[in-house]
Amino acid sequence: MKKKYTAKEARNLILDTASLLFIEKGYEQTSISDIVTGLDGLTRGAIYHHFESKYHIIVGIAKRFIPEQELLDSIDKRDDLSGLGKIQTILLESMFNEDITKSTVISLSLLRDPVFISIYNTQMCEVFVPIIERYIIAGNADGSITSPQPAQMAEVVILLTSTWFIQALFPSTAESFFEKLKAAQYVLKQSGVNVISDEVFSTIVQKLTEAAKR
Structure with missing residues (x-):
């Protein structure tokens, strides 16, 4: 059974997974499919629910360095x-x-x-x-x-x-x-x-x- 995530948990999981892939493969070489593969039960649709594009994901990572x-x-x-x-x-x-x-x-x-x-x-x-x-x-x-x-x-x-x-x-x-x-x-x-x-x-x-x- 797939784990259920809150919106915040899902967003953080996407950002964490994308961060590791961007470090390992580079931003340009990482695809949305790569990120989906690294997620635990979340789908491509879940990614696009929280982020419009791969660019918006890396912006989201950058915003983590800024106080809420x-x-x-x-x-x-x-x-x-x-x-x-x-x-x-x-x-x-x-x-x-x-x-x-x-x-x-x-x-x-x-x-x-x-x-x-x-x-x-x-x-x-x-x-x-x-x-x-x-x-x-x-x-x-x-x-x-x-x-x-x-x-x-x-x-x-x-x-x-x-x-x-x-x-x-x-x-x-x-x-x-x-x-x-x-x-x-x-x-x-x-x-x-x-x-x-x-x-x-x-x-x-x-x-x-x-x-x-x-």
């Missing part, structure tokens, strides 16, 4: 955070949120795939740039940020806190990673958007150190 809308909305509603504080909270959630970590662990190797990196960067920019721009404007108003170009600085924040740290694009050792983190901290601080403050820097180092010991 519910979490983003909860950060947006927090009156105790400044504009800068909201950006910092999004950064830390993106890096260390348990749900994101669990759902992306299978897909990490895809960050070496040029097709996936392109889609990943596009999704990051489409989702985060408007949000960060809005928080930079809010930060300019509440005094936590001093940046005369909110739209452009929002893009710089994404480049320095996301794209620059993709190992496949900019290889680094564990030691040089922290040097890059210091460089990003310096650039953002000098730009008036101190996202990687000393406190945030320490939090990142602590969490990465703890993760390395597991």
Whole structure:
């Protein structure tokens, strides 16, 4: 008897299966039929119920690296955070949120795939740039940020806190990673958007150190 899946379980199974196939065979070489074969009881129809095409599947994989809308909305509603504080909270959630970590662990190797990196960067920019721009404007108003170009600085924040740290694009050792983190901290601080403050820097180092010991 075929196992019955909830909509969320079916979607996750499709994304997990596709991730492994994209890593093994490459995105271009993987077909919908390949994905169906790797599924446990789900049909081609089930795939198309959740995703319009193979492209929408890889977009779905990329979106797993982004906090869900519910979490983003909860950060947006927090009156105790400044504009800068909201950006910092999004950064830390993106890096260390348990749900994101669990759902992306299978897909990490895809960050070496040029097709996936392109889609990943596009999704990051489409989702985060408007949000960060809005928080930079809010930060300019509440005094936590001093940046005369909110739209452009929002893009710089994404480049320095996301794209620059993709190992496949900019290889680094564990030691040089922290040097890059210091460089990003310096650039953002000098730009008036101190996202990687000393406190945030320490939090990142602590969490990465703890993760390395597991």
